[in-house]
Structure formats: C-alpha cells, structure tokens
Amino acid sequence: MPVEHRVAARGRLRARVVGVVAGRVSVPGMGQEGEGGASGRGRCVGWPALDERRGPLQASLGTLGQWLQPGMADSAQAQKLVYLVTGGCGFLGEHVVRMLLQREPRLGELRVFDRHLGPWLEELKTGPVRVTAIQGDVTEAHEVAAAVAGAHVVIHTAGLVDVFGRASPETIHEVNVQGTRNVIEACVQTGTRFLVYTSSMEVVGPNTKGHPFYRGNEDTLYEAVHRHPYPCSKALAERLVLEANGREVHGGLPLVTCALRPTGIYGEGHQIMRDFYRQGLRLGGWLFRAIPASVEHGRVYVGNVAWMHVLAARELERRAALMGGQVYFCYDGSPYKSYEDFNMEFLGPCGLQLVGARPLLPYWLLVFLAALNALLQWLLRPLVLYAPLLNPYTLAVANTTFTVSTDKAQRHFGYEPLFSWEDSRTRTILWVQAAGSSAQ
Ligand SMILES: NC(=O)C1=CN([C@@H]2O[C@H](COP(=O)(O)OP(=O)(O)OC[C@H]3O[C@@H](n4cnc5c(N)ncnc54)[C@H](O)[C@@H]3O)[C@@H](O)[C@H]2O)C=CC1
Numbered sequence: 001m002p003v004e005h006r007v008a009a010r011g012r013l014r015a016r017v018v019g020v021v022a023g024r025v026s027v028p029g030m031g032q033e034g035e036g037g038a039s040g041r042g043r044c045v046g047w048p049a050l051d052e053r054r055g056p057l058q059a060s061l062g063t064l065g066q067w068l069q070p071g072m073a074d075s076a077q078a079q080k081l082v083y084l085v086t087g088g089c090g091f092l093g094e095h096v097v098r099m100l101l102q103r104e105p106r107l108g109e110l111r112v113f114d115r116h117l118g119p120w121l122e123e124l125k126t127g128p129v130r131v132t133a134i135q136g137d138v139t140e141a142h143e144v145a146a147a148v149a150g151a152h153v154v155i156h157t158a159g160l161v162d163v164f165g166r167a168s169p170e171t172i173h174e175v176n177v178q179g180t181r182n183v184i185e186a187c188v189q190t191g192t193r194f195l196v197y198t199s200s201m202e203v204v205g206p207n208t209k210g211h212p213f214y215r216g217n218e219d220t221l222y223e224a225v226h227r228h229p230y231p232c233s234k235a236l237a238e239r240l241v242l243e244a245n246g247r248e249v250h251g252g253l254p255l256v257t258c259a260l261r262p263t264g265i266y267g268e269g270h271q272i273m274r275d276f277y278r279q280g281l282r283l284g285g286w287l288f289r290a291i292p293a294s295v296e297h298g299r300v301y302v303g304n305v306a307w308m309h310v311l312a313a314r315e316l317e318r319r320a321a322l323m324g325g326q327v328y329f330c331y332d333g334s335p336y337k338s339y340e341d342f343n344m345e346f347l348g349p350c351g352l353q354l355v356g357a358r359p360l361l362p363y364w365l366l367v368f369l370a371a372l373n374a375l376l377q378w379l380l381r382p383l384v385l386y387a388p389l390l391n392p393y394t395l396a397v398a399n400t401t402f403t404v405s406t407d408k409a410q411r412h413f414g415y416e417p418l419f420s421w422e423d424s425r426t427r428t429i430l431w432v433q434a435a436g437s438s439a440q
Pocket residue numbers: 086087088089090091092093113114115116136137138139157158159160161175179198199200201234261262263264265266
C-alpha cells in the first residue's frame with residue numbers, strides 16, 4: 001500500500017503526495033536511497049532539492065533551465081527525464097500515463113497529479129520507471145508548484161469537463177483557467193521548459209450560431225463565439241498557454257508550449273459511452289435517433305490522443321521553433337459520422353439498436369425538451385442536482401457538424417495514429433462489453 005504523507009516543497013509549498021516507486025513504496029523524505037531529506041532551509045521536506053532531484057547526470061549539467069543542450073539529444077543516458085501529467089487519473093490522463101510508460105524511452109520519473117488518485121496507479125509500481133502519485137488541486141498554486149518543481153516536461157490535461165451544469169461557471173473557470181495559469185507560473189518559477197496543454201475542439205466550435213465546421217483544419221476561418229462556461233474556459237486557458245510560449249523561465253531559457261485540441265474522445269474509460277450503453281440496456285436494447293445522420297461529429301480514439309501528447313511532448317525541445325505556440329487538432333482514422341451513428345459502431349456489436357433512419361422527434365420538440373431540462377435544473381438546484389445529458393448546449397453541439405481534416409501534427413512532429421480505426425473500434429467494444437456486464 002502506498003504511504004500517504006504531507007510534504008513541504010521549497011518554502012511553504014505543500015502538496016499531498018502518495019509516493020509509488022517502481023517495485024516499492026517510496027516515502028520521500030524518509031531517508032530512502034535517492035530521496036531528499038527534510039530541510040528547514042525552505043527546501044522540500046520529502047522532495048529532493050532541485051539540483052539533487054535531477055539525478056547525478058542531470059545535476060552535472062548546471063541550472064535547471066540548461067538541462068537539455070543541443071547535441072545532447074542523442075545521449076540516452078543523459079536523457080532520463082521527469083514528466084508531470086496533471087489530471088493523470090482521468091479518462092485521457094490515464095491513457096497518457098500508460099502511453100508514456102510504454103513509449104517514452106527517456107522517462108526517468110513520472111509524476112501523476114490529480115485531485116482524485118486512481119487505485120490502478122498501484123499496479124504501475126512494478127515497472128522500471130519511478131511513478132510518483134501526487135494528490136493535489138490545480139487551483140492551489142503552491143500544490144502545483146511543488147509538483148512541477150524539477151519536472152522537465154508538463155502535460156497539463158487536468159480539467160473540469162462539464163457541459164451538463166453539474167459545476168458552477170465559477171468553478172469551471174477556476175479549475176480550467178486559474179488552474180492552467182498556476183501550471184504556467186509554476187513552470188516559469190521552477191525552470192520547467194516544456195508544456196503541452198490539452199485544449200479542445202470546443203475552443204473553436206461549434207459556435208453559438210450553429211455554423212458547421214466541415215472537415216476544417218487549424219487555419220480554417222471560423223467565427224468562434226462561445227457563451228457556455230466550458231468552451232469559454234478552454235478558450236481562455238488555451239490562449240494563456242499559447243501566450244506563455246517564449247516566456248523566460250527560471251534559469252533564463254524560454255518556455256515552449258503547444259496546445260492539442262481533441263474532438264470528441266472515445267475509447268476505454270469513456271463514461272458517456274458507458275451511460276448510453278446502460279441506458280440502451282434499460283430500454284430493452286433500443287436507443288432512439290435524435291440527431292440527423294447527416295450531421296458529422298468529429299471523434300478521435302483516446303489512445304491516439306494520448307500518443308499525440310507523448311509525441312508532442314517529446315518533440316517540443318527539438319522542434320521548439322516550429323511547434324512553440326502552435327495548436328494541433330487531434331485526429332486519426334475514425335470515420336466521419338453523426339454522434340449517435342458513431343456510438344453505434346460500438347454499441348451495435350454490444351447488442352443495442354438505434355431506432356429510426358431519421359430523428360424520431362421533430363427538432364423543435366428536442367429544443368423544447370432541452371429548454372425544459374434547463375429550467376428544471378434551475379428550479380431544482382436548491383434541492384437536488386438535475387443534470388441530464390440533453391440540454392440546449394449539448395443539443396446544439398450534437399446537432400452541428402464539426403469535423404476536422406488536417407495533417408499538421410504529422411508535418412510538425414511526425415504524428416501518425418498508433419491505433420487503426422479497426423483496433424480502436426475493437427478495443428472500445430471490448431471495454432463497453434466489460435463495463436456493461438460489470439454494471440449488471
Ligand atoms: N472527453 C472529451 O471528449 C474531451 C476532453 N478534452 C479535454 O481533455 C482533458 C481531459 O478530459 P477527460 O479525460 O475527458 O476528463 P476527466 O474528467 O476524465 O479527467 C480530468 C481529470 O482532471 C482531474 N481534475 C479535475 N479538476 C482538478 C483539479 N482541480 N485539480 C487536479 N485535478 C483535477 C480529474 O480528477 C480527472 O481525473 C480535459 O482538459 C478536457 O477539457 C478535450 C476534448 C475532448
């Protein structure tokens with residue numbers, strides 16, 4: 001079992017850390033080999049001081065900002081890097097964490113930062129890479145700074161994904177915007193140079209006017225107008241990340257940032273897919289078409305999104321001039337379909353049927369029901385949280401074509417999808433089947 005304890009990092013920095021080290025439980029600050037000790041000099045209790053934490057080779061390189069010098073890129077020995085994944089226990093975050101462990105040869109330590117740590121982190125402690133679980137909140141600047149200190153690369157995927165009215169707009173803003181600001185400031189203060197941010201297609205659209213975005217790319221002109229707190233927060237956070245590119249970090253070198261914009265992510269762990277499956281089971285195996293089949297909704301497999309993060313993070317240093325301050329849509333070979341038809345690619349083989357070649361209800365009635373749901377949510381809020389899937393915003397998103405067609409990630413950092421559509425489909429079906437049977 002991991003040992004939970006409090007650590008103090010430089011000055012008053014504090015974060016709740018659950019140390020999980022390859023093959024054993026780490027108790028930072030308790031005198032284990034390679035760990036730093038407590039210090040009353042404003043250093044971390046439990047975290048090694050910055051220079052010590054870089055390990056013998058890196059420590060010899062000088063200040064943190066100089067940890068990777070041109071010409072060193074090929075030296076595998078000198079490249080044992082510390083990665084931090086915020087939101088590492090979420091749907092996407094878990095895939096990023098596992099992908100890094102499988103596919104990042106330079107990984108020396110992986111810090112997984114999340115408000116809620118998953119029990120599956122336990123199994124990672126048997127691997128060769130040191131995995132450090134950190135329970136913390138991105139809205140707490142000191143917790144973020146403690147986690148970032150000494151990391152070479154940050155993948156910031158933590159976010160409050162809420163388009164159903166579960167959280168207040170203020171909370172969404174606090175987590176997504178202030179949380180991102182805290183991550184950026186922590187990089188600047190501690191000398192971390194490489195930051196990959198998980199943005200969203202939602203920073204572009206669909207916009208409030210319902211304009212289609214048909215197989216667009218990063219340069220497609222589109223009127224991005226938002227009102228909902230979630231896309232507003234993602235757009236603001238993305239801007240902060242892009243504007244931070246080039247800022248001088250501790251040690252004097254420039255911060256390099258980029259933002260990845262997934263469309264609707266699917267795959268193992270996708271809660272909404274599981275909800276649809278369970279709903280279909282409750283309805284005797286039927287789901288009812290609400291959205292015309294002609295409305296295309298962009299989807300991308302979670303394993304490919306994770307792979308894109310790993311590659312972007314890896315290439316940011318070498319291709320800083322090209323990639324710094326850039327945005328990339330996440331894409332793969334998933335077919336262009338409507339939201340519901342796409343879901344049926346997985347739910348069909350699990351025994352569900354989508355009823356109707358056309359929407360069963362007229363659109364005006366759906367709009368009415370969505371508005372009714374919003375009204376009920378507002379009326380019931382003092383008593384109970386009523387947050388159905390259908391509301392005016394989700395209806396508008398599902399009912400507006402938004403698909404991407406681009407190769408920018410391939411051109412800029414050599415991204416090719418790791419999983420074919422067939423693989424992605426099979427993996428997702430197997431997961432839905434398992435998730436469904438465990439629900440019964
Ligand atoms: N699910 C989707 O279809 C898409 C998601 N995204 C973005 O991808 C990222 C990950 O999303 P998902 O994995 O789907 O969501 P998720 O909710 O499964 O994961 C988010 C993780 O962030 C953590 N988190 C939330 N608030 C936190 C806080 N204050 N401090 C620390 N950790 C916190 C959560 O505990 C969770 O583990 C988000 O930034 C989201 O905006 C972008 C496009 C599409």
